[in-house]
Amino acid sequence: MSDTLQTLAGRSQYEQEIKKSRFLALAAPVATPEEALAFVQASSDPTATHNCWAYRIGQAYRFNDDGEVTGTGGRPILQAIEGQGIDQAVVLVTRWYGGTKLGVGGLVRAYGGTAAECLRQAERVPIIAMATLALRCDFADLALLKARLPELDVTVEQETFHADGADLQLRLPAARVDEARERIGDITRGRSVAQRTDESATLTASPPPASPP
Template structure:
């Protein structure tokens, strides 16, 4: 099994001064590109020289140098996210220019280093892979099934009541699926078979 990826438990920030320029890294957990870009817009400082950013959500990622020389800001921020083993994270590093040019290598170290330090000190939570199950049961069995599956972390996402019973959809941690399927079979004495929906 691959190593567990983490995201941030909450937003975090870290600032440092590097050769008279002030750098402020702000990071947040995000679930979609729209959420990542909304965070970038929300924390970008209008009075700053540059608001450079990067985000990664699964296989999707984007970065932006916001006027700094190509490859000196956004990519090092993205590398900081990946280097910390994080996913579903957006980072904005804001720079207020202090009059001393840092050069390409200095910029990459400043942006990447400020982002990495912000992420290094942040509280993390493991990303749990989720799965969806569907099943059909009698009205009388619904409450018991929901209660016993809740013990495995299952959350009902949809219930449709029909003349012949209830169609139930649940979301639960992927590693609990086999256990949930056994529990459903046991509780219904083999009459109900759950099926994975994804």
Template sequence: MNSGGLVMLAEPARLERDIRKSLFLARAAPVATPAEALAFVRAVSDPEATHNCWAYRIGQAYRSDDDGEPGGTAGRPILQVIDGQGFDMTVVVVTRWFGGIKLGAGGLVRAYGGTAAECLRLAPRVPIVRRTRLAFHCGFGDLALVRARLPLLDAVVEEEAFDSEGARLVIAVPEDDAAQVTARIADLTRGQSVPRAEE
């Protein structure tokens, strides 16, 4: 993984390459779950193509598939490219239409890995901000003010449950800003609401 923090695709990307008469088409997309990654693989795989090889990385979850190419020559190199360029929450499918010239194991690794690498290298990317969840109760008197300030604190409301005195909120904030957000909400509510980290 790269040392500058993880990134994800800002939008789906694609790249075509002609390698010794075989056409290689890489398609990559941002995904949030393994099920979403597999749905993308199914959606873009061409049944008429010779091979649809793929890999995804979503946090600790990852998978790759050689789709009939010799073991370790396609899916694994694609996964290594995803990891090597510091991508997370990313799926890449490289489809090959065989052109009659065999590439050999080394050639396949270079073709699949290289096509995936170029596709990701040229794709627009955004940094992944790790978030932590904070929970607190906010009285009705402070709720409108706190809700208005949350976007300025880069806080996203994930849960909101009302009771007779106000609302219990669970917000997701950038990990590095958790202490600052906690202090700001305490200030806004004159100490009545103090967010606590939620497991």
């Protein structure tokens, strides 16, 4: 398992047949539990025997066996996600029963293995810890701040004007907070001081989450 959390760059799928049962895994990046559940609902096949799934988004996770023996469908899928150091992702494994029972161990291996192979083949991107800064600046400094801060991967999330200048809310990689504060102080000659407003760093990945099909 990698020390750096990753998520998926886009949707991925993998299909295999095990003792005449067909297993199809679909995986996608998601940002919220609501997105994960929407993906499951949109991607499940109502004509299939089972649609087992799991997601992990930070500390939030959930899994479902969809009628399989308890612990043989959703949990192995979740373990596949966690075992590969993946976050902000959902995996759905759909099974069409082929007439041969797999047993408890066989089901665990089938669902977990299909999910794991789907994730192994998927393109990944690193998840970056992000932070939020707030500052007030004079109109004289505003244009230069907005021109120079993108060099530090800073984006202006909110801009509110008042009589003497503007209030800015900035989002940037947490690792660059100290550098950004120093740059803001240099640009404004100490007139503006950036304060961190997030209680803890949030995580984000570079691509947007995939929409349900």
